[in-house]
Amino acid sequence: MKTPSIFGKLATQASLAVACLIAVFPLAWVFLTSLKNTRDATSAASEALSFTPSAENYLGVLSSPGFLHAALISALVTITSTLAVMVIATLGGYAFARLRFPGRRTLASVMVIVQVIPVVVLIIPLYRMVSELGLYDNWLAISVVMSGLSIPFATWLMLAFFRSSPIEIEEAALIDGASRIQLFRYVLIPMVAPGIATAAIFTAIAVWNSFLIPVVLGQTEAQTLTVYVAQFITFQGIKWGPLCAAAVLILAPIVLFALAMQRPLVKGLTAGSVK
Amino acid sequence: MTTVAPFGTGDRVDDAVTDLSASTVRRRKSIGDVLFVIPTWLFMLVVGVVPAALAVWLSVTDQSLTSGSGRFIGIQNFVLAVFTPRFVGSLGVTLVFVMLGLIVQFVLGYLLAAALHRQLRGFQVARTVLLIPMLLTPVVVGLVWNFMFNPDLGIIGAILSLFGVSVNFFANASLAIGVIVLIDSWMFTPFVMLMLVAGMTGISDEVRQAASLDGANWWQLTRYIVLPMLKPVITVTLVVRCVDIVRLFDTIYTTTKGGPGTATSTVSLISYATTFQYYDFGQGAAMAIALTVLMFPVYFLYIRLTKV
Numbered sequence: 001m002k003t004p005s006i007f008g009k010l011a012t013q014a015s016l017a018v019a020c021l022i023a024v025f026p027l028a029w030v031f032l033t034s035l036k037n038t039r040d041a042t043s044a045a046s047e048a049l050s051f052t053p054s055a056e057n058y059l060g061v062l063s064s065p066g067f068l069h070a071a072l073i074s075a076l077v078t079i080t081s082t083l084a085v086m087v088i089a090t091l092g093g094y095a096f097a098r099l100r101f102p103g104r105r106t107l108a109s110v111m112v113i114v115q116v117i118p119v120v121v122l123i124i125p126l127y128r129m130v131s132e133l134g135l136y137d138n139w140l141a142i143s144v145v146m147s148g149l150s151i152p153f154a155t156w157l158m159l160a161f162f163r164s165s166p167i168e169i170e171e172a173a174l175i176d177g178a179s180r181i182q183l184f185r186y187v188l189i190p191m192v193a194p195g196i197a198t199a200a201i202f203t204a205i206a207v208w209n210s211f212l213i214p215v216v217l218g219q220t221e222a223q224t225l226t227v228y229v230a231q232f233i234t235f236q237g238i239k240w241g242p243l244c245a246a247a248v249l250i251l252a253p254i255v256l257f258a259l260a261m262q263r264p265l266v267k268g269l270t271a272g273s274v275k
Numbered sequence: 276m277t278t279v280a281p282f283g284t285g286d287r288v289d290d291a292v293t294d295l296s297a298s299t300v301r302r303r304k305s306i307g308d309v310l311f312v313i314p315t316w317l318f319m320l321v322v323g324v325v326p327a328a329l330a331v332w333l334s335v336t337d338q339s340l341t342s343g344s345g346r347f348i349g350i351q352n353f354v355l356a357v358f359t360p361r362f363v364g365s366l367g368v369t370l371v372f373v374m375l376g377l378i379v380q381f382v383l384g385y386l387l388a389a390a391l392h393r394q395l396r397g398f399q400v401a402r403t404v405l406l407i408p409m410l411l412t413p414v415v416v417g418l419v420w421n422f423m424f425n426p427d428l429g430i431i432g433a434i435l436s437l438f439g440v441s442v443n444f445f446a447n448a449s450l451a452i453g454v455i456v457l458i459d460s461w462m463f464t465p466f467v468m469l470m471l472v473a474g475m476t477g478i479s480d481e482v483r484q485a486a487s488l489d490g491a492n493w494w495q496l497t498r499y500i501v502l503p504m505l506k507p508v509i510t511v512t513l514v515v516r517c518v519d520i521v522r523l524f525d526t527i528y529t530t531t532k533g534g535p536g537t538a539t540s541t542v543s544l545i546s547y548a549t550t551f552q553y554y555d556f557g558q559g560a561a562m563a564i565a566l567t568v569l570m571f572p573v574y575f576l577y578i579r580l581t582k583v
Contacts, residue, residue: 125329148322
């Protein structure tokens with residue numbers, strides 16, 4: 001290939017820089033607005049940069065019982081679902097990678113269907129099922145459903161990690177007389193620990209971001225942050241300052257994770273798709 | 276967030292199993308192996324199989340708030356809700372989102388991937404930054420763009436007014452469609468980019484160099500070498516995106532809410548509204564089932580591409 005020209009290099013870098021600016025701009029804008037008081041937030045956009053930063057919005061949001069309760073529910077749902085999915089996906093991923101159990105094809109197909117089916121199909125009957133069981137507005141119900149919906153992707157991720165780890169070590173352990181539990185405890189789990197961490201991050205983000213399931217299965221007692229924040233727009237005259245502060249607080253953990261763990265995230269997103 | 280199954284084009288299923296039972300250690304097939312997937316089966320039954328079956332049942336029974344008796348009424352829900360201009364219209368809206376979204380995201384994603392693949396100075400920073408949008412909370416992303424496009428306060432309106440343009444993006448049907456496509460593309464063009472970059476690393480430089488020596492220009496190289504070699508990755512990426520755009524809900528819900536009129540009302544939105552605002556579970560379920568049935572070819576392709 002001929003040596004790329006300086007101009008070509010610059011154009012390439014410039015286009016990536018523009019893409020990055022477009023990716024970041026809305027977030028920066030919302031962060032900026034979150035630091036404004038009510039008057040500055042509603043002033044014309046041409047004066048957007050002339051304001052005195054204030055923590056008013058954050059103090060307001062963080063002292064609101066509705067926000068704190070929703071944050072607690074979101075955290076509970078996210079943590080319980082993630083823990084459940086980590087265990088189940090590790091077992092399932094191992095089985096799909098190493099064992100020839102009956103019903104393998106059927107289970108795989110069912111899991112893919114759960115992964116792709118429009119959530120509205122499932123949410124209508126799930127609402128009826130949850131209501132019949134008396135679990136409406138109970139965070140546990142949201143957690144169970146979100147775990148179920150997250151299991152397929154996490155399992156495929158674990159499958160990819162088990163497949164790429166050497167089978168000889170397992171065979172050696174089994175020849176040495178290790179039991180299944182010992183095999184898992186001392187050989188497999190340490191070997192696929194990065195995979196488990198990756199699956200956990202993806203599950204946590206997916207559950208934290210979920211909206212349609214929580215909004216249908218619990219509006220008040222089990223209100224999550226996404227449901228809480230979506231309510232802002234139904235009010236007359238949106239208070240953009242507090243809304244932006246709430247948005248920043250919801251997005252911040254994800255952005256921090258993305259910056260800290262970009263390698264496993266990139267690997268996880270494209271896992272198994274390319275040989 | 277987009278999720279990807281382990282895809283592959285090569286060896287099928289059972290050949291791909293690196294199997295302990297086939298090794299010297301354990302020769303017999305063990306029924307006990309099923310124990311490993313019992314929790315998975317339980318969850319799939321509770322959140323997948325049972326609700327899907329129940330949805331089919333709801334769609335053929337009378338489940339409206341006023342007259343709901345739960346008795347079997349055959350295809351009446353489908354007659355009242357699916358074979359209607361409203362449903363067909365929402366199907367059209369969904370299709371428009373899929374077509375526009377795929378075109379925009381593929382073209383931009385490919386160009387960005389080609390740029391990233393050159394691995395010039397700073398490409399890792401770009402990859403990290405571009406990873407962020409696709410991981411963000413869709414509901415909040417919708418609110419953020421709602422704010423950006425706000426007719427009174429939005430920065431986009433302010434920038435346009437510098438050029439003497441004054442438009443309300445949420446009052447004009449085509450502009451509202453454009454806003455939704457823009458938001459989805461803002462989030463997921465980088466996803467397409469990452470998938471294509473991963474595919475490009477699999478193409479050896481020698482092939483390119485050979486074509487280059489033979490005098491192929493950039494377009495010929497792309498058209499006859501890179502795109503054909505990327506075909507498996509492109510197929511997977513577009514199928515995944517198609518499936519996700521079809522069930523797009525959160526970002527529409529917090530921006531246009533399906534409006535103006537029904538300009539951005541997708542099947543998911545009208546099915547949700549029919550069920551949880553008009554409390555007609557039967558008709559809502561019928562719409563959702565109809566969408567799923569129409570999507571069967573794509574789902575079937577998805578399963579076939581999955582290398583489990």
